[in-house]
Amino acid sequence: MIERWGRKRFAIGWTMTVVIALMAVLPPLAAVLQAFRAPQAEQWSPGSFQYVIETYGGCLLFSLRLAAFVALASLVIGVPAAYAFALHPFRGSAAIEQLAAVPLALPGVSVAIAVIVGYAQLRGNWLLLAGGQMLYTVPYAVRVVANTLRNVPLRTLEDVARTLGAHGVVRFRHVVAPLLVRPVVLASLIVFALSWGEFNVSFLLATPTQMPIGAALYGTYTSNSGAVSGAATAIFLAGALPLLVALQLLERRPFDFGQGV
Amino acid sequence: MRSGEEKSGRWTGIALVLPLLLFLTAMLLYPLMRLSALALHRGLHVDAPMLHALRNSIILSLGVATVSILLCLTPAWALARWPWRLKVALRSALTVPLMFSGVIVGFLTILMLGRVGLIPTLLASLIGIPAGSGAAYGAVGLVVAYLYFEIPRATLALESAFRDIDIEYEAAASTLGARPWSRIRRVILPLTRSAIASTFLLTFSVSLGSYGVALMLSRRFTILPVEIYTAYTGLLDDQRASTMSLMLVAVALMAASLTPLVNRRRV
Amino acid sequence: MNVNVTQLSKRYDGDVVAVDGVDITFPSGQTTVIVGPSGSGKSTLLNLIAGLLLPTTGSIHFGNRDVTRIPPEDRNIGFVFQSYALFPHMTAEENVGFGLLESRLPASQRAEIVESTMRRFGIERLRRRRPGELSGGEKQRVALARALARRPAVLLLDEPLAALDAQLRERLRSELKSIFASLNVTTIHVTHDRSEAMLLGDSVVVMNEGRVLQHDTPQRIYRQPANVFLARFFGDANLIEGHLDATGRHIDTALGSLAVSEPGATAGPVVAVIRPEMLALAPSHPDFTVRVEHAEFLGSRWRVEGISERAGRIIIDLPGDVAIAAGESLPLRLTRDSVHVIAAEDIAIGAHHEPDLTVTRRS
Numbered sequence: 001m002i003e004r005w006g007r008k009r010f011a012i013g014w015t016m017t018v019v020i021a022l023m024a025v026l027p028p029l030a031a032v033l034q035a036f037r038a039p040q041a042e043q044w045s046p047g048s049f050q051y052v053i054e055t056y057g058g059c060l061l062f063s064l065r066l067a068a069f070v071a072l073a074s075l076v077i078g079v080p081a082a083y084a085f086a087l088h089p090f091r092g093s094a095a096i097e098q099l100a101a102v103p104l105a106l107p108g109v110s111v112a113i114a115v116i117v118g119y120a121q122l123r124g125n126w127l128l129l130a131g132g133q134m135l136y137t138v139p140y141a142v143r144v145v146a147n148t149l150r151n152v153p154l155r156t157l158e159d160v161a162r163t164l165g166a167h168g169v170v171r172f173r174h175v176v177a178p179l180l181v182r183p184v185v186l187a188s189l190i191v192f193a194l195s196w197g198e199f200n201v202s203f204l205l206a207t208p209t210q211m212p213i214g215a216a217l218y219g220t221y222t223s224n225s226g227a228v229s230g231a232a233t234a235i236f237l238a239g240a241l242p243l244l245v246a247l248q249l250l251e252r253r254p255f256d257f258g259q260g261v
Numbered sequence: 262m263r264s265g266e267e268k269s270g271r272w273t274g275i276a277l278v279l280p281l282l283l284f285l286t287a288m289l290l291y292p293l294m295r296l297s298a299l300a301l302h303r304g305l306h307v308d309a310p311m312l313h314a315l316r317n318s319i320i321l322s323l324g325v326a327t328v329s330i331l332l333c334l335t336p337a338w339a340l341a342r343w344p345w346r347l348k349v350a351l352r353s354a355l356t357v358p359l360m361f362s363g364v365i366v367g368f369l370t371i372l373m374l375g376r377v378g379l380i381p382t383l384l385a386s387l388i389g390i391p392a393g394s395g396a397a398y399g400a401v402g403l404v405v406a407y408l409y410f411e412i413p414r415a416t417l418a419l420e421s422a423f424r425d426i427d428i429e430y431e432a433a434a435s436t437l438g439a440r441p442w443s444r445i446r447r448v449i450l451p452l453t454r455s456a457i458a459s460t461f462l463l464t465f466s467v468s469l470g471s472y473g474v475a476l477m478l479s480r481r482f483t484i485l486p487v488e489i490y491t492a493y494t495g496l497l498d499d500q501r502a503s504t505m506s507l508m509l510v511a512v513a514l515m516a517a518s519l520t521p522l523v524n525r526r527r528v
Numbered sequence: 529m530n531v532n533v534t535q536l537s538k539r540y541d542g543d544v545v546a547v548d549g550v551d552i553t554f555p556s557g558q559t560t561v562i563v564g565p566s567g568s569g570k571s572t573l574l575n576l577i578a579g580l581l582l583p584t585t586g587s588i589h590f591g592n593r594d595v596t597r598i599p600p601e602d603r604n605i606g607f608v609f610q611s612y613a614l615f616p617h618m619t620a621e622e623n624v625g626f627g628l629l630e631s632r633l634p635a636s637q638r639a640e641i642v643e644s645t646m647r648r649f650g651i652e653r654l655r656r657r658r659p660g661e662l663s664g665g666e667k668q669r670v671a672l673a674r675a676l677a678r679r680p681a682v683l684l685l686d687e688p689l690a691a692l693d694a695q696l697r698e699r700l701r702s703e704l705k706s707i708f709a710s711l712n713v714t715t716i717h718v719t720h721d722r723s724e725a726m727l728l729g730d731s732v733v734v735m736n737e738g739r740v741l742q743h744d745t746p747q748r749i750y751r752q753p754a755n756v757f758l759a760r761f762f763g764d765a766n767l768i769e770g771h772l773d774a775t776g777r778h779i780d781t782a783l784g785s786l787a788v789s790e791p792g793a794t795a796g797p798v799v800a801v802i803r804p805e806m807l808a809l810a811p812s813h814p815d816f817t818v819r820v821e822h823a824e825f826l827g828s829r830w831r832v833e834g835i836s837e838r839a840g841r842i843i844i845d846l847p848g849d850v851a852i853a854a855g856e857s858l859p860l861r862l863t864r865d866s867v868h869v870i871a872a873e874d875i876a877i878g879a880h881h882e883p884d885l886t887v888t889r890r891s
Contacts, residue, residue: 013339017416018347020336021354024413027369028357030379034372081281088274096278099285105517107470109486110506111292113493117299117503118292131288138284156613159580162600163607164627165678174629178617199362199473200486204493218364221477229368240360248353 028237034230052231056216060235063213066126067195070133074191077134078141079184085142086149100142103135108200111135115205124207132201137191144190148183186250193243197236213239293510300503311488311505318485319512322468325407326415329464330457332408333416340416341423352420355413363473370397370406370478398479406474411464418463422456459520466516469509485509529591529681530556531577531714536586537738538572546572548738549586559708559715561729563761566720569738571686574718578684579603590681603682606675606713610687612667614659620670621646621655627678645677664692665700672707683715689724701727722762726750734758750803752790752868759801759870764843766802771795772869779869782839783816787866797872804831804845806867807860814859818842823852834858 035049053060084090085097103111115132122128154176161171195212202215211219213236220232340348358366373380374397381394396402426449472486480487485505493502531554538547547569554560562570575581577588579600587596595603606627614623625642633641646652649669659667668688675683688704689697705728708715719725725732726746734741734749742754746762753759756767770781777791779798786800818834821841830846844860846852 010339010343013335013343014345016332017336017339017351020332020412020416021351023409024358025354027373027409028361028365031369031372077280077284080277084274084277088271088277090271090274093274093278096282096285099289100281102517103289105466106513107466107486107509109470109472109489110296110510110513111289113489113499113502113506114292114296114510115288116493117499118295131284134284135288138281142281152616153611153613156609156611157615159600160607160609160613160615161626162580163578163603163605163684164674165601165604165630166626167601167630170629174626175615193360197360197362199364200470203473204490214362217362217368218473218476221364221368226372230372233365233368236365244356244360248356 028233031230032234032237034226035234036227036230049231049235051228052220052235056213056220056232056235058209059211059216060213060239062210063196063239066130066133066212067192070130070137070195071188071191073130074134074137074141075184075188078138078187079145079180082142082145083149085146087154097142097146101139104139108136108198109204112201112204115201124210126207126210129202129205129210129212132205133195133198136198136201137194140190140194141187144187145180145183148179152179154179182250186247189243189247189250193240193247196239196243296503296506296510299500300507302500306500306504307508310483311485311501311508314483314485314488314505315508315512317483318469318509321403321407321482321484322465325404325411325468326461326464328404328408329411329415330419330461333412333419333460334457337416337419337423340420352417355417358410358413359417361410363471363475364477365473366406366410367474367477370402370409370474373397374402374405400479400482402478403475403482406478407468407471410471411468414467415460415464418460419453419456422460423453426452426456462516462520466513469513469516529714530554530589531682531716532589533573533577534587534589536573536576536588537584538569538576538581539584545738547576547583550735550738550740552733552740552743554714554716555731556714557712558730559717559728560731560733561717561719561725562733562735563719563722563725563729564735567737568735570718570720570735572738573735574684574686574716577682577716578605578607580607604678604680606678606680606683608668608671608675608683608685608688610690612659612671612691614662614667614670614674616659619656619658620651620662620666623659623670624673624677626674631678641677645673649673665696668692668700676711676713680713683711683713685715685717687719688717689719689721704728726762734761753801753870755870756799764804766804766839766842767870768800768802768839769872770798770800770869772798779867782836783862786862789864789866789868793869793871798869799872800867800869802862802867804843806862806864807842807844807846808863809846809850810859810861813861815861817857817859818844820852820854820856820858823854832858 081096081100085093112132115128116123119125119128157175157179158171161175166174197214198212199214199218202212203218206212206215217232217236221229224232339345340352361369372378374393374395376395378394378397381391381396384393385391396405470486472484472490475482475484475487476490486509489502489505489509492498492505533550533552536547536550537545539545550569550573552560562573564570572581576583579595579598583596587594589595590603600607614620615626618626621642624646625638628638628641631638643652646655649672651666651669651673654662654666654670657666659670662670668691672688689700692700701724708717708728717728719728729746731744732746732749733743736757742749742758744752749758750762753762753765759765759767768781768783770779770786772779772788772793772795774795775791776793776795777788778785779788779800781800816836816838818832818836820832820834822833824831825848827848829848830844830850830852832844832846832852834842834844836842842860844858852858
C-alpha cells in the first residue's frame, strides 16, 4: 500500500502531521517555561508558583472538591442508566439515551444562561455549577459504561455463572462487578478531567468565592504577568495531564473533550 | 423472556433510568423551556447587532471547520493507515489542545503572537523584523487560535473513522486496476464521506460554542457567545442574553441534526 | 439419572410457539443429540432444561426431582455455550474453577479438581491465559472443562462446535465422542449438523417447528424415517410413490412391485424411501434403467443423477471403479429385498419444508 502511495506522498503526510503535533505542544511548553521567569528579574525562579498557589489555593481546592462531587454524581446517575440502556432496554429507552447526549452538541454559554434563567432564585449556588458541568459529564459516563456493557455479553456470562451454580451475590461479586470496574474507572477519570478543565458553563455559573480553576484562569490571565499566567497554566496542566495519560493508557483511542471545554 | 425477569425487566429498566431522566428534566429541559419563555416573552426581539454576531459566528465556525478538514485529511490518513514508530507520540501530542478551554488557547495565542510574543521576538532577532507582532488581537490571531484546537480535534476524529474502514476495499480497488487518483475518487472518498461530514459538524459545533478565545483576544470581531456573555454580565440584560442563547442553541441543534443524516448514507 | 420432559411448551410474547408440547426421556448416562434446522426450537428446549428459560406449560424432572421451577444455579448442570462465554476477566484456571466457588470444599481440594480437570482436557499449560489469548479449540476445551469441573448431573451443550472451522470441528467431534463415552453423565447435545448428530448420539431427537418428529437411534432414523422430512434430513433419498396393497406387504410402484420392510400399515398411497446406495448396476437382470444426466466422481464412489422413464429423477451412488459418462443408459436393480415406506399423508409435512423434494410422480 505504501509503495503505491509513493515515498513523496509518505514524506509529505508525515511532515504535515509532525508540524501539527509540534504546533500543538510547543505553545503550552513555552507557557510553562514562562512561569519560571521571575516577574522582574531575568532569572529562573519558582516565585510565580508560590504566588499562584497563595492566591488561588482556595480555588484549586474548590476545583478538586467540585470535580470529585461531579464525578461521583455523574456515576450515580450515569451507571444505572447505562446498565438499563444496555441490558434492560424498554420502549423509549433509546430516545432517553439520545436525549442524554444532546448537551454535548449545545454551546456551554447558552446552557449556562438557561440554567441561570431557570433557577434565578438559586443564583450563586454551587449546585447549579455542578449541575451545569454534569450536563457535559453525564453523557460520557453513560456512553463509556453502556458501550462496555454492550460489547461484553453480560447476560450470557451471568447465565453461564448460573449454570455453574453461582447465586446472586457470587454472580455480582465475581462476574458483574469485575466487568464494571474498568468502564467505571474510565468514566470517573474522564468526568474528573472534564470538570477540572471546564470553562464554557463554569465561567457564567461560578461566583468569585466558588470559582473552579478552569474559569479562574481567565482572571489570572487578564490581571497578571506572563510569568504568573504561565505558572497558573502549569498548575492547571499538572492536574489534567496525569488524568489524560491514564485515559490514554486505559483507552487506546484519544479522548476529545469537545463542547466541554 | 428469562426466568424471573419476564415482567420485572421493563420496570427495572425504568427505575434505573429514572435518576437520569429527572436530572435531564431539571437541568436541561426545564431551563431550556424557561429560556425560551423568557426570550419569547413579549415577542422575539432580534436586532441587527445580534444578527451580525450570529453571522460572524457562523462564518468563523464554517471557515475554521473547512480549513481544519482540508489540513487534517492527510495527517489523519497517515496516522490511521501508515506504519511509523512515532505514531503514538504524535497522537498523544495532538490530544494536548483538546483539553484546553478557550481562555487557555487565547492566552497561548497572546504568548506566541502578542505584541511581545515569542514568534515576533524570535523573528526580530533572526531577520530583524518583528513579524506577527500583535497579530493575536486581530482576525488572524482569532482564526489561528481556533485552528490550534480544531485541527488536532479534526485529525483525531477523522483518524478514528479512517481506522474503521476496511482496508480490503482499497486493495480490491487497486487489484481491479484503479489508479491512485481514481481509487481515491471512487473508493476512498465514498467510504469516508460520512466520516468527513460528521467531523466537519463536530468541528463546527465546537467552534460555534467557544467564547474563551474571543474573550481573551478581540472584542471587535463580535461573535454570538461573547455577546451573550456581555449581555448577561455587562448589560445585566437577561432577556437579551436569553434571546441570543436561543439563537445559538437553534443553530447548534440544526448542525447536530445533520449528523445522523450524513451517517445514514454510509455504505 | 434420567431427564424427563413432559408436555413441555414455551410460548414467547407475540404467540410464537418455540417448543410445542414436547415429551422426551433422556436416558441416564447416555448422549442424546437434539438436531433440527434453525428455528426448530432445539436451543429453546435446551435452555428450558437448563432453567435459563421458564416453560409456559409442562414439567421437567431430573430423576425423581421436579426441577421445573428451580433456578439454573440449583439444578447441578453443566452448560457449554456456543460462544463458550468464557469470563473475559478470568484466567483459564479461574474459569474452570468458577463452578466450585460456592462448594464447601477446601481451597486445596478445589485447586486439585481444577488441576485434574484441566489435565484431562490437555489444557494444563493454558492455566494462566485469559480467554483473549486462547484459540477457538482451546476456548472450547476450557468451556468444557469449566462445565464438567463441578461434576454436574446433566451436561448440556448448545452447538459447541459451530464456531470452529471445518478441520478443527472434525477433530474435536471425535474427541467429544470419546469424552462423552468416558463420562457416564446424562448428556444433551444440540446441533444443526446432521453428521455430528449421527456420530455423537446414542440416540437422536429430530425437531422441527417446536415438535419432536422422531426420537430413535441414528441407524433407525436413517433406515426408517418416520416421514418425508426425516427421510430428507439425514442424507439423500429417492422417494418413490406407490400403493400399498391390502396385505400390507407389497407396494406397487413405477419401479415394479416392492416388498415392505415393516408390513402392517393400512393399504393406500405410500412413499418408498430408497437411499442412493440401495441401488446397484445390474447388466443382466435390471429392475429398471436410467439415463445419466449428471455424474460426479467422488473418489471412492460416483454420485449419479439419472432420469428414469417410469419414475423420473433418481439419485444413485455407485462404486468408484467403473466408468460412467453423461448420456449413458444404466441398468439398475434394488439391492435390498424390502423397502421402508411412509404413509402418503406425511408427504405434506416434508414437502412443506423442502420444496425441491425428489418426489417422483407417475405420469
